[in-house]
Amino acid sequence: MATPGVQLIIQDHHVVMDNGILKVTLSNPDGVVIGIEYNGIDNLLEVLNDESNRGYWDLVWSSPTSTGTTGKFDVIKGSTFKVILEDEDQLELSFTRTWDTSLEGKLVPLNIDKRFIMLRGSSGFYSYAIYEHLEDWPAFNLDETRIAFKLRKDKFQYMAMADNRQRNMPLPDDRIPPRGQPLAYPEAVLLVDPIEPELKGEVDDKYQYSCDNKDSQVHGWICKDPAVGFWLITPSNEFRSGGPVKQNLTSHVGPTTLSVFLSAHYSGEDLVPKFKTNEAWKKVFGPVFIYANSPYNDYDDPIKLWDDAKLQMLVEVQSWPYNFPESGDFPKWDERGNISGRLMVKERFIDDDDYSSAKYAYVGLATPGDVGSWQRECKNYQFWTQADDDGYFSINNIRAGDYNVYAWVPGFIGDYKYDVVVTITEGCDIDIGDLVYEPPRDGPTLWEIGIPDRSAAEFYVPDPNPKYINKLYVDHPDKFRQYGIWERYAELYPEKDLIYTIGVSDYTKDWFFAQVTRKKEDNTYQGTTWQIKFNLDNVNKKDRYKLRVALASATYSELQVRVNDSKANRPIFSSGLIGKDNSIARHGIHGLYWLYNIDIQGSLLVEGDNNTIFLTQTRSNGPFQAIMYDYIRLEGPANSSFNKKI
CATH class of the missing domain: 2.60.40.1120 (Carboxypeptidase-like, regulatory domain)
Structure with a gap:
């Protein structure tokens, strides 16, 4: 039987796309998704929210003189509606917002064209947007942009983003005092009296569900009665910033689901694009696919909708680049x-x-x-x-x-x-x-710690404090996503810092995943100094050795290196103040990658086992100033027949 054609209904303040499978209602001319009707549910989106807070594109922007990653939050609303294509097989709608000098300081200096596409027979719809900055327009910073959907909290309570990262989620009400108790930062909340008693004592934090771009192609929510899935599929990362291992938010309590295109999370200001007055720029974000599904029969487990969503994601990936967007700015x-x-x-x-x-x-x-x-x-x-x-x-x-x-x-x-x-x-x-x-190398490896993979995942990650757990991550490979594990360092090393002995210690057990500060009894913090002890059978006093230090993350930190003298006035190396990725607080195991190649004069080393490298993280204004190591290696001189590898 032929599937129904796509229909467009234009009203005074709304437009409706309907293909017989789902019906999508958008505000006119704002271009905000205010309703999605599917499988007997009159609206999948949160009907208790204002219409502008259901399904929308947004951005954060700031003046060119501002620093950091915060700015003005803007739900992007169009001022002009246009039908780009309308026939029985496809609809494409445009909601544009045009900038001019009368808006300077009020709106981001961008022309923005939001597009929505519905195809015949498709259980979903597509959205993309074209951002354009003309050459003579004002300078600005674009701190973040994304598409977001707020689903009905009375229906969508099971979230899935990976085979091993899915669960029944708390309700947004559980995060609000007195049901929820804010922890070290507002995003992290201890559930002290949740509506569902089995969640009591757990921590909820949206950053626990972050994901590398390369692994973040489908995520969403399941309603169990009636069984309906709502999924956001991002078939390509070409329009996302920062490469394959840049981390972004996905779905989280709200119930909210996002496709993030630009953000400074896990990187800091380095990933905030800054546009100059004379800089022309245009970029297409998307299309992404908003997919709704339901079981084939009444007996299927609703959780299996996740498996179907994964299959649909593969279909979308294999169809990339799509052949149906009408904009000439999206090449086929x-x-x-x-x-x-x-x-x-x-x-x-x-x-x-x-x-x-x-x-x-x-x-x-x-x-x-x-x-x-x-x-x-x-x-x-x-x-x-x-x-x-x-x-x-x-x-x-x-x-x-x-x-x-x-x-x-x-x-x-x-x-x-x-x-x-x-x-x-x-x-x-x-x-x-x-x-x-040809990777950096000056001589043979004398010793090494870790695996060079831009992550600290191979190092020792402690169990969380039993008072602060997310049950999803108990006995889970992503143990590092638990809240508060940074505090376990001071419990493991209450007075003296970590000492690691080459040939004796095991980095999976004896190298803490992050060099954090230590909280003192007066609630201040102090920097920490880690030691690496090692043996050299022979030392060439006249030659140079090379220490390679690869960092997986840094947050307002300074790494100083000393050799065989922890009290030396001047370290042999200082990184200076580096990093703003905040990966520890955001439950990441990596942020931006840093590699330092440090010369050590042979005259600083001694024969035998009395050699020590001191690694000091000096900054100590709070709990999250820290570094994560990826890999450390000591190389002997190029002419190293007198060195014995340990």
């Missing part, structure tokens, strides 16, 4: 290009003559810049893939433009950049051939 597949090649690794002092494959390397195209600049790039498009077991990679459907090829390889420190700018043109298919990454 035949207007894009492809690139392929192979990445090899050649590491000195491992095997001088041999190349190894860059197994499972992350390879991407981003705006031309310095080595590693992709992780702070936040204005343009990025295209990433993961190489196979032999280092072969292929990146398809790349927008035309100039790019550098960037990469990083799990198991090796540092970043790769192909120095030649690659120009992608319409329909091109470029074989870039074999690329070779």
Whole structure:
């Protein structure tokens, strides 16, 4: 039987898209989704909320002189409505907001065109937006932008974002005193008297459900009676900032579901795009797919709607780039290009003559810049893939433009950049051939701590305080997402700091996942100094050794390194004040990546086992000033026959 055609109903203050499966109502000309009717439920969105607080695009912007990551919050409302396409197979609607000088200081200086698409036979709808800043318009900062949906709290109480990250969630009322008790920051709340008694004593915090971009393609909520799923599917990361391991919010208590395109979470101000007066800029965010589903029969477990949502996500990913958006600013597949090649690794002092494959390397195209600049790039498009077991990679459907090829390889420190700018043109298919990454290395490894993978996940993560648990993360691989585990450091090391002995200690048990401050009895905090003790059978006093320190995260921290003298007035290295990613408070195991290559004069070292490297994090104004280590390695001099590897 043929599916019904798509219908458009235009009213004075609303427009309705209806394809017989679901009916979507938007405000006119605002372009805010105020109603989604599906499977017998008259509105999936929260009917108790104001119409402007149900389904909307929003942004946060600030003046060019402001610092930090906060600014003016703006639910984007159109001033003009237009039908772009209307036939039985497809609707595309446009809600535009045009900027002019009379709005200076009142609205962000952007033209914004929000689009909504409904297709015949589709159990959902699409949305995308085109942001444009003209060359002579004022400068500004764009701190955040996203699309958000607020669902009915009386119906949607089960959230799912991964096979092992799904659960019955608290109600928003549970977070409000006296039912909820705010903890160290407003987002974290202890549920002291929740409506559902089994949730008593748990912590709820939206950051516990953050996710790397590469893993955040579908998430949402399930209503069990009647069985309905509501899912936000993001089929491509090309329009998201910061690359594949940038973390963003997903779904959280509200019930809320988000697709975040720009944010400074887990990075700080480095990922706030700052636009100058003479800077023309245009970017398409999306399309994303808002998908509703229900079981095939009355006997299916509603939780299985998650499995169907995952299958639909794969359909959307395989359909990217979509062929139906009408905007000329969204290039179709035949207007894009492809690139392929192979990445090899050649590491000195491992095997001088041999190349190894860059197994499972992350390879991407981003705006031309310095080595590693992709992780702070936040204005343009990025295209990433993961190489196979032999280092072969292929990146398809790349927008035309100039790019550098960037990469990083799990198991090796540092970043790769192909120095030649690659120009992608319409329909091109470029074989870039074999690329070779030579990771930083001056000499053979004397010892190492951790795994170079830009994460602190391999280190010791303690059990949480029983007073502050989220049951989802009990016996879970993401144990680091529990609230308050940073406080366990002072309990484990109440007076003396961590001491790690090479050849004796085990970094999975003896290296705390984060070098945090220690809270004192007077409620002030102090910096901490960790020690690495090691043996050298022989020392070349006249040569240099190299200490490689890779950090997975830093928050208002300063790392100082001293060798064999903890009281030395001047450290051999200081990072200065670094990092604003706040990964510890936000339950992340990584933020931005930092790599430091530190020379150690042989004259500072001694033969035998009396060598100690002191790592001091000096800043101590609060509990979250800290660093996470990714990997540490000491290399001997290039001429190192007198060194014995431990």
